[in-house]
Amino acid sequence: MFPGGRMSLAHACLPAVLLALVATAAAGEKECDLVGVKGAESKRELALLKRLEPLVNQSFTVESDDGKEKYSYTFRVCREVSTGGDNSGLVQLNKNTQKSTVVGRINETHVASGTEWILLTYKGGESYGSHCGGEKRKAMVMIVCNPKTLAEGFHMMVEEREKTEECFYLFEMGSSVACSPVDSPLSVGYSHLSVGSILLITFASLVAVYIVGGFLYQRLVVGAKGMEQFPHFAFWQDMGNLVADGCDFVCRSKPRNVPNAYRGVGDDQLSEEPEERDDHLLPM
Structure with a gap:
């Protein structure tokens, strides 16, 4: 009974031990630390790090060949590549x-963004030997918008080390996290429309619904034929007259219903009436 009881006790404690180890590992895993004073970070950069969170648990690797030596580059977003506690990003x-x-x-991180890209920069790498004045290395990862994938296409663009300072390694990858929040299937094509354009589109849609719906109603329900199928045909027939009357009332400068001025008749307009003779009426 004692050995069996000891084994049961070990089995009971094993899950608790595993949970403790996982919690310890998670608590000890380092994250991105923005360049600057702790607690006074840019709100914009903090928001960008929040957008990058879906990429945190992924690792990206690419190989490069400069003709002399072959290199392999491993990249993680706001997590350490190695487990040695060296903050390697x-x-x-x-x-x-x-x-x-x-x-x-990752403890010297800088983040910038544009409309369709996010630039993640890791500074504080190991110092150069004979290049770039012996300054510390710097990695720049350009994450460009690709709405079709969470992350793919990680590759190296260039290693700039032919300068005396500000050298860098430049990488690029595509990800949907770099896309603007308005670039959804329902908003593509409409995000840059003005309010007037949206109202015009809405009005045109309502007019189309009115015409098509009214036509079907007049034809199928009322049984109208010809031009009578057009909705409110009599009203639209009178619309032209109503518009003309309104224009006449507003735009004409001459007052309406004013009697014409009196004009006399000149002597030149009078003609001598022919003399009537009634001699033929006398008895012969």
């Missing part, structure tokens, strides 16, 4: 010598 691995180099660290 992007790591370079020399495929020939198996030497690992930290290109950028």
Whole structure:
């Protein structure tokens, strides 16, 4: 009974131990720390990090060949690539010598964005040797809008190290998190319309519904034929006269219902009437 009881006790404690280990690992996992004073970070950058959260648990790898040596680059969003607690956010691995180099660290993060892109920058990498004045490496990952995928197409663009300072590694990938929130299937094409355009489209839609619906009603329900199928045909027939009367009332400068001025008749308009002779009426 004792050995069996000891085994049962171990089985009962095992889940609790595993949960404790997972909680410890999760609590110890480091996240992005924006460049600047702690507690005084830019609200815009914090909002951008929030948008990048769907990519946090993913790892991206790409290989590069400069003709002399082959490299492999591994990138994570706001998480450490290695488990050594070195804050590595992007790591370079020399495929020939198996030497690992930290290109950028998540504890020196900077984020910027545009309409269809997010630029994630990791600074504080390992120092250059004979290049760039021995400054620390910097990784820049351009995340461009791709609404069809959460993340794909991670590749290296260029390593700029032919300068004396401000050298960098530039990478690019596509992701839907970089797309503007209004770029949904229902809003594409309408997000940049003005209020007047939207009202015009709405009015045109209502007119089309009125004409089509009225036509069907007149034809199928009332049984109208010809032009009588048009909804409110008599009203629209009189509309032209009503518009003309309104224009005449508003636009004409001459007052209405004013009697014509009196004009006398001149002597030149009078003609001598022919003399009537009644001699033929006398008895002969």
